[in-house]
Amino acid sequence: MATPIIIRNLTKKFGNVVAVNNVSLTIEPGAFLTLLGPSGCGKTTLLRCISGLEDPDDGEIVIGEKLVYSRAKGISLPPGQRDLGLVFQNYALWPHMTVYKNITFALEIQKLSKEDMDKRVKESLAEVQMEGYEDRYPREMSGGQQQRIALARMLAYRPKVFLMDEPLSNLDARLRMDMRTELKRLHHISGATTVYVTHDQIEAMTMSTNIAIMKEGVIQQNDTPDKVYHYPANLFVADFIGNPKINLMEGWVSGPGSVDLGKFNVPVRTYNKTGDVVVGIRPEDITVSTTPIDHGVEFQAYSVLPSGADTTIIARKGETELTVKEIGVSKIQMDQKIWLTFNSDAINLYDKETGNLING
Amino acid sequence: MAVFGKTDQRSQKLFAYGRRFFRWLTTPHVFLSLIMLVIMFYMVIIPLYRMIMTTITVQDIDLRVIKDAEVGDLTPYHWVRMLFGQIAKIMTYEPLVHSLTISLGATALALTIGGLMAWLVVRTDIPGREVIHTLATIPYIMPSWTIAMAWTVMFKNRTSGGTPGILEFITGAPTPDWLAYGPIPIIVSSGLHYYTFFFLFVSAALLSIDSSLEEAGELAGAGRWVIMRKITFPLVLPAIASGFIMTFSKTMGTFGGPNVLGVPVRYYTLSTMLRSNTGIGNYGDAFVLAIVLIMFAMVTIMLNQKMVGTRKSYETIGGRGFMAQKTKLRNWKGFMIVLVIIFQFIIAVLPLVLLIWSTLMLRTGNYSPSNLTLAHWIGQSDLSINNGEPGVLLNPKIYKGAWNSIRLSLWTAFFTALLGVILGYSIVKGRGTRLSKIVEQLAFIPYVIPGIAFGAVYISMFTKPFGPIPPLYGTFALLVVVSVAKHIPYSARSGVSAMLQVGKELEEAAAIAGATPWQRFKRIIFPLTSTGFVSGFLMTFITTMRELSLIILLVTPSTQVLASMTMRYIENGNEQQANAVIIILIFLVLLGNFIISRFRGGSLKKGLGM
Numbered sequence: 001m002a003t004p005i006i007i008r009n010l011t012k013k014f015g016n017v018v019a020v021n022n023v024s025l026t027i028e029p030g031a032f033l034t035l036l037g038p039s040g041c042g043k044t045t046l047l048r049c050i051s052g053l054e055d056p057d058d059g060e061i062v063i064g065e066k067l068v069y070s071r072a073k074g075i076s077l078p079p080g081q082r083d084l085g086l087v088f089q090n091y092a093l094w095p096h097m098t099v100y101k102n103i104t105f106a107l108e109i110q111k112l113s114k115e116d117m118d119k120r121v122k123e124s125l126a127e128v129q130m131e132g133y134e135d136r137y138p139r140e141m142s143g144g145q146q147q148r149i150a151l152a153r154m155l156a157y158r159p160k161v162f163l164m165d166e167p168l169s170n171l172d173a174r175l176r177m178d179m180r181t182e183l184k185r186l187h188h189i190s191g192a193t194t195v196y197v198t199h200d201q202i203e204a205m206t207m208s209t210n211i212a213i214m215k216e217g218v219i220q221q222n223d224t225p226d227k228v229y230h231y232p233a234n235l236f237v238a239d240f241i242g243n244p245k246i247n248l249m250e251g252w253v254s255g256p257g258s259v260d261l262g263k264f265n266v267p268v269r270t271y272n273k274t275g276d277v278v279v280g281i282r283p284e285d286i287t288v289s290t291t292p293i294d295h296g297v298e299f300q301a302y303s304v305l306p307s308g309a310d311t312t313i314i315a316r317k318g319e320t321e322l323t324v325k326e327i328g329v330s331k332i333q334m335d336q337k338i339w340l341t342f343n344s345d346a347i348n349l350y351d352k353e354t355g356n357l358i359n360g
Numbered sequence: 361m362a363v364f365g366k367t368d369q370r371s372q373k374l375f376a377y378g379r380r381f382f383r384w385l386t387t388p389h390v391f392l393s394l395i396m397l398v399i400m401f402y403m404v405i406i407p408l409y410r411m412i413m414t415t416i417t418v419q420d421i422d423l424r425v426i427k428d429a430e431v432g433d434l435t436p437y438h439w440v441r442m443l444f445g446q447i448a449k450i451m452t453y454e455p456l457v458h459s460l461t462i463s464l465g466a467t468a469l470a471l472t473i474g475g476l477m478a479w480l481v482v483r484t485d486i487p488g489r490e491v492i493h494t495l496a497t498i499p500y501i502m503p504s505w506t507i508a509m510a511w512t513v514m515f516k517n518r519t520s521g522g523t524p525g526i527l528e529f530i531t532g533a534p535t536p537d538w539l540a541y542g543p544i545p546i547i548v549s550s551g552l553h554y555y556t557f558f559f560l561f562v563s564a565a566l567l568s569i570d571s572s573l574e575e576a577g578e579l580a581g582a583g584r585w586v587i588m589r590k591i592t593f594p595l596v597l598p599a600i601a602s603g604f605i606m607t608f609s610k611t612m613g614t615f616g617g618p619n620v621l622g623v624p625v626r627y628y629t630l631s632t633m634l635r636s637n638t639g640i641g642n643y644g645d646a647f648v649l650a651i652v653l654i655m656f657a658m659v660t661i662m663l664n665q666k667m668v669g670t671r672k673s674y675e676t677i678g679g680r681g682f683m684a685q686k687t688k689l690r691n692w693k694g695f696m697i698v699l700v701i702i703f704q705f706i707i708a709v710l711p712l713v714l715l716i717w718s719t720l721m722l723r724t725g726n727y728s729p730s731n732l733t734l735a736h737w738i739g740q741s742d743l744s745i746n747n748g749e750p751g752v753l754l755n756p757k758i759y760k761g762a763w764n765s766i767r768l769s770l771w772t773a774f775f776t777a778l779l780g781v782i783l784g785y786s787i788v789k790g791r792g793t794r795l796s797k798i799v800e801q802l803a804f805i806p807y808v809i810p811g812i813a814f815g816a817v818y819i820s821m822f823t824k825p826f827g828p829i830p831p832l833y834g835t836f837a838l839l840v841v842v843s844v845a846k847h848i849p850y851s852a853r854s855g856v857s858a859m860l861q862v863g864k865e866l867e868e869a870a871a872i873a874g875a876t877p878w879q880r881f882k883r884i885i886f887p888l889t890s891t892g893f894v895s896g897f898l899m900t901f902i903t904t905m906r907e908l909s910l911i912i913l914l915v916t917p918s919t920q921v922l923a924s925m926t927m928r929y930i931e932n933g934n935e936q937q938a939n940a941v942i943i944i945l946i947f948l949v950l951l952g953n954f955i956i957s958r959f960r961g962g963s964l965k966k967g968l969g970m
Contacts, residue, residue, distance in 0.1 A: 014792075015792075072376055076380075079868075079872045079874075080873065080875065086869070086872045089865075090865060106873030106874055109873060109875055
């Protein structure tokens with residue numbers, strides 16, 4: 001029932017700027033795909049190309065059975081014929097219409113009967129827990145409520161694909177958390193293929209079945225959240241995902257199972273080539289000891305930043321600085337000597353030249 | 361087989377190209393932009409071209425001077441004659457100097473008064489702000505030559521063979537010539553009229569300055585004067601510049617004031633000289649003057665743009681929550697408010713009183729009570745008064761003129777508002793495309809062409825059928841066309857600002873919901889911009905009603921409007937009738953303003969794009 005989306009060699013330019021650069025992407029039926037990346041990476045442009053609000057310069061887009069865009073064939077269906085709904089960052093509720101009118105706008109175009117429209121409005125408002133708000137005008141509601149109405153407006157005409165363009169970025173932190181829960185629930189129930197754009201990695205990690213990380217119009221990695229976090233495909237992804245940030249250190253492979261980082265060595269999964277690499281290890285994959293231990297490397301606690309649930313420790317050894325995460329409140333004092341050990345299973349190696357992940 | 365495959369591929373490619381082109385063409389903003397281009401081409405570019413051609417070809421009237429020539433031959437005759445001939449000094453250079461003197465003088469005066477008043481209202485604790493603001497918009501409603509007409513009532517002397525004005529009656533001594541006619545009266549009367557632009561522009565700019573910008577200066581230790589000079593003034597400079605452009609280009613092409621106060625003493629400006637040349641059918645020479653006028657207006661505006669520059673046109677709108685400290689006027693408070701109100705009274709109310717008084721005098725120059733009469737308003741035809749024309753309220757010609765004025769204003773306002781919506785849509789939706797840029801630039805052209813020259817452009821247009829357009833000269837339709845064309849820059853501007861208020865997502869959301877372009881326009885865009893539409897309508901209605909320079913060269917006896925009738929009566933020496941007509945005109949404008957502003961809260965200020 002759910003609809004797949006297939007994108008082939010899509011390119012969109014604005015003047016000399018290539019916003020989307022030859023992107024090919026297959027979105028499985030029922031997936032919740034998040035386009036994630038820094039601002040200006042082309043994620044919104046890609047979404048707008050899918051929606052039909054932006055006309056690409058080249059490539060093909062297929063939604064379900066429909067070829068909605070093809071340069072070669074000169075096809076570009078208007079947004080209204082693509083069976084999709086879009087939730088905008090600023091909600092885009094029509095200010096001169098009540099909630100009821102906002103929701104029934106698309107239904108009127110589809111020529112539904114009055115009873116059907118009433119029913120749809122009731123249902124969709126129930127789905128976003130906004131029953132009884134039919135007669136409000138947008139400006140008479142809070143931002144969070146407007147966001148829910150925008151969602152209801154999309155749900156009411158039952159599009160096959162949901163598109164969302166940073167829908168939570170205008171909400172405050174608490175509401176955002178609530179809405180994440182609701183959106184994930186909604187996707188779980190409806191099973192509709194969803195394409196979600198955000199620059200917030202927490203949103204991406206918590207809600208998606210797939211994350212496509214973009215940079216300069218190119219998809220860097222398209223994988224499950226788990227894979228993206230634990231096996232970032234290149235240094236950009238490794239650096240972009242994770243908070244606190246991953247530790248990246250330049251070194252060279254001195255022999256199988258060990259990387260020389262200058263002042264110390266770290267053990268890695270067997271790797272039988274030699275050469276320059278970048279070592280990536282997440283702060284939680286480093287263990288801290290306050291006493292000297294086997295294979296422990298001596299560091300100094302430069303700064304200790306407890307946040308309640310965990311503590312971030314910035315450790316220094318000469319020029320080398322590492323971020324380490326400990327569960328709970330750490331007893332380590334600033335400037336104290338500490339010994340770090342590295343979980344070799346969690347270390348990823350990257351080719352220094354290309355920045356790509358080396359599969360051990 | 362291979363060859364077949366190749367052509368097949370090629371035709372498929374062509375087919376795809378065709379579809380893409382068709383889709384581009386049917387994109388609403390592209391389609392509308394193209395229509396606008398065609399319309400503006402007809403309304404602006406072709407008339408300009410025709411005018412230039414007229415100056416470099418032989419005209420009927422020239423045949424008696426240029427031997428062995430045929431009408432339509434290329435000739436430098438007009439240019440040489442007007443720029444280097446014996447008559448060049450009188451016909452071209454003196455009027456040019458006069459026009460520049462008047463424009464610069466009036467603009468400087470308007471800038472000083474408007475800027476000072478804006479500062480007083482926005483930046484001091486002066487009381488009665490609302491009253492000042494309301495009174496400040498009144499000159500905008502009155503025809504630009506109202507003050508000039510009132511001036512003659514007050515200050516005229518016997519120089520031009522007329523009767524003495526009030527001043528001469530009171531003092532008993534003849535009013536000096538420099539005060540009665542010529543440059544100074546023209547400068548003062550136009551400056552007092554146009555100060556409104558500066559007042560509105562500068563006060564809007566002052567209001568929108570984010571006060572933290574000034575506070576930052578204060579924290580950095582700058583004194584009030586330094587802040588004013590280094591921060592405030594540069595920030596309002598763009599507003600001053602746009603007021604400058606507007607006033608300068610208006611006064612350059614203004615006809616009413618110079619005709620009332622200049623022509624009687626042979627103080628000609630380019631506009632009045634242009635009129636006297638077209639009056640005798642000498643279009644070749646007249647258009648040379650028109651082109652000179654256009655060139656000067658354009659150059660000045662460009663210089664001005666360059667000086668202010670785009671780099672310095674900032675977005676000054678910030679948080680409006682906190683207002684900068686207002687300068688305390690202390691003991692001067694009462695004095696200043698009285699001064700301002702008196703000043704505004706002199707500009708806005710006194711002229712009307714003087715004009716009404718003059719219409720109640722049977723003979724001009726006789727200020728005794730026995731001379732008071734209603735004859736000019738409701739008197740029957742009497743050969744000893746006004747060449748036998750009855751009082752204005754009984755005069756069918758006046759009703760015809762009033763009806764023409766109303767008709768012209770309504771049609772113009774309607775088409776202008778319509779064009780405004782379309783231009784605004786095409787320009788805003790196409791932002792960033794070359795097409796949108798061309799439309800925007802083309803729409804700006806009429807702005808830099810002074811009113812009377814723009815009218816002149818239209819004389820040469822449409823005297824013969826042109827393309828699908830029948831000959832329009834002498835028709836009422838021509839007046840509508842020229843008025844709409846002249847308003848294009850304003851309509852584009854207010855259309856763009858109205859359209860910018862409608863976030864593009866609102867239309868996109870409707871497109872996603874499956875609405876057609878027409879449905880989107882009808883249900884989303886139009887309802888959200890209708891206030892702008894009404895304001896644009898109101899604004900155009902008022903300006904057209906009291907427009908004179910633009911149409912003075914184009915009206916014929918059957919298409920007379922009230923504005924042109926005042927001039928005709930003045931030229932015939934029927935001062936009271938002229939003044940009565942202008943009173944009627946002002947009354948109609950006020951009435952129209954009142955009626956239209958009842959709808960949807962449209963307002964004059966919004967129409968100005970603020």
